[in-house]
Amino acid sequence: MDLDETLLMTPGPTFTSHRILQAASKPLVHHREKEFVKIINESYEMLRKLFKTENDVFIITGSGTAAMDAAVSNIVEQGDKVLCIVSGKFSDRLRDMVKNYGGTPVVLGVKPGKTVDPKLVKEKLEEVKGIKAVTMVHNNTSTGSVNPVRDIGEVTKEHDVLLLVDTISSLGGDHIDVDDFHIDLCFSGSQKCLALPPGLSFISVSQKAWEKIERKESKPFYLDLLKYKKSYPQTPFTVAINMVFALDESLKMLFEEGLEKRIKRHEICAEMTREAVKALNLEPFVEDEVASKTVTSVKIPRDINIPREIQRMYSDSKKKMRDKALRETLKKYGVLVAKGQSWKISSDEKVDLLGEIFRIGHMGLVTPKHIITTITALELTLKELGLDVEIGSGIKKAEEVYERRLNELRK
Numbered sequence: 001m002d003l004d005e006t007l008l009m010t011p012g013p014t015f016t017s018h019r020i021l022q023a024a025s026k027p028l029v030h031h032r033e034k035e036f037v038k039i040i041n042e043s044y045e046m047l048r049k050l051f052k053t054e055n056d057v058f059i060i061t062g063s064g065t066a067a068m069d070a071a072v073s074n075i076v077e078q079g080d081k082v083l084c085i086v087s088g089k090f091s092d093r094l095r096d097m098v099k100n101y102g103g104t105p106v107v108l109g110v111k112p113g114k115t116v117d118p119k120l121v122k123e124k125l126e127e128v129k130g131i132k133a134v135t136m137v138h139n140n141t142s143t144g145s146v147n148p149v150r151d152i153g154e155v156t157k158e159h160d161v162l163l164l165v166d167t168i169s170s171l172g173g174d175h176i177d178v179d180d181f182h183i184d185l186c187f188s189g190s191q192k193c194l195a196l197p198p199g200l201s202f203i204s205v206s207q208k209a210w211e212k213i214e215r216k217e218s219k220p221f222y223l224d225l226l227k228y229k230k231s232y233p234q235t236p237f238t239v240a241i242n243m244v245f246a247l248d249e250s251l252k253m254l255f256e257e258g259l260e261k262r263i264k265r266h267e268i269c270a271e272m273t274r275e276a277v278k279a280l281n282l283e284p285f286v287e288d289e290v291a292s293k294t295v296t297s298v299k300i301p302r303d304i305n306i307p308r309e310i311q312r313m314y315s316d317s318k319k320k321m322r323d324k325a326l327r328e329t330l331k332k333y334g335v336l337v338a339k340g341q342s343w344k345i346s347s348d349e350k351v352d353l354l355g356e357i358f359r360i361g362h363m364g365l366v367t368p369k370h371i372i373t374t375i376t377a378l379e380l381t382l383k384e385l386g387l388d389v390e391i392g393s394g395i396k397k398a399e400e401v402y403e404r405r406l407n408e409l410r411k
């Protein structure tokens with residue numbers, strides 16, 4: 001790490017490692033040659049283990065949104081009713097995509113920071129006849145809450161509708177079992193829990209999803225999943241070859257650590273973060289019961305002092321001032337966190353969390369030592385912004401959690 005390097009504690013992109021970057025810098029090989037096909041095949045085998053599925057899995061060149069787009073554009077036809085569970089910015093994006101491809105979104109809105117009740121999903125599917133699919137985000141990156149995907153999978157299976165799940169900020173950091181959860185299209189991306197640079201996304205496709213995809217008349221071009229199936233294990237278009245080298249290395253690292261242990265590490269980092277912020281008299285945005293293992297949202301105190309230069313620069317908005325004061329000061333102490341996002345639940349219900357919360361990402365290669373660094377920077381920031389904090393009280397709590405749970409990482 002360079003001395004002046006900022007520690008990326010955002011919920012993606014997250015920092016990567018020399019081992020991954022070295023793999024990405026290997027000399028280029030041709031993507032139709034057997035040397036490369038061997039590597040991509042190895043990655044596919046590990047991806048299926050990660051998704052826990054016997055379904056087809058594909059690598060798409062493009063950020064996470066490319067795989068979201070592939071899922072929706074291959075399934076949704078003109079007039080199709082789709083139940084969209086809107087619980088944050090990215091599930092709002094899925095709803096927009098459904099609309100974009102001519103579908104009719106039936107929205108089940110979730111209050112910010114809360115999670116969807118599977119009973120309501122069941123009721124909606126029974127009340128609105130003819131729903132073809134359900135879209136949802138597993139781990140709400142915008143709030144730090146987790147939706148009960150397993151229970152929703154039971155409901156969609158019972159009602160014979162397709163289930164499309166965004167696991168972009170949870171695959172590799174939380175429990176996902178595509179087959180056991182009955183997920184028909186499950187998609188994820190590279191720059192989150194796999195700690196890769198951005199640029200690749202992944203999607204799994206069930207037999208039930210293929211039946212719908214094959215019947216669908218209009219097909220996307222670049223993201224046509226049937227083309228991916230036909231070319232498999234190669235890709236229909238030139239894949240980001242060096243990113244596949246990096247993916248192969250990152251998946252090897254993941255299975256060397258062990259998936260279960262990796263999830264435990266994420267869980268411990270999350271608990272350290274939550275307990276530390278509480279000890280600093282800050283309030284996590286979501287309840288412990290629904291808290292994410294990969295991102296923690298924290299309310300920004302109303303009574304922070306805003307530095308003069310920030311008051312001058314953002315005089316048009318108190319929210320921006322609060323956000324900038326908190327995050328720029330943290331950055332000065334070497335740690336970058338993310339701002340609050342905005343989205344719409346329905347046309348007359350909008351959410352804007354800018355200046356209300358900040359989000360600490362603890363995914364990918366984040367370990368307890370990075371949490372300690374982050375909490376140190378947070379304590380200094382709060383003190384500098386005029387809050388009455390006891391320096392060391394957050395660290396003490398984080399260390400207590402670490403000490404209590406250390407053995408779980410050693411097993």
Ligand SMILES: Cc1ncc(COP(=O)(O)O)c(C=O)c1O
Pocket residue numbers: 011012063064065066068090137139140141166167168169189198
């Ligand atoms: C849950 C979720 N879905 C989708 C996306 C969009 O992914 P990308 O920015 O890689 O296109 C993100 C990115 O933060 C995300 O967290």
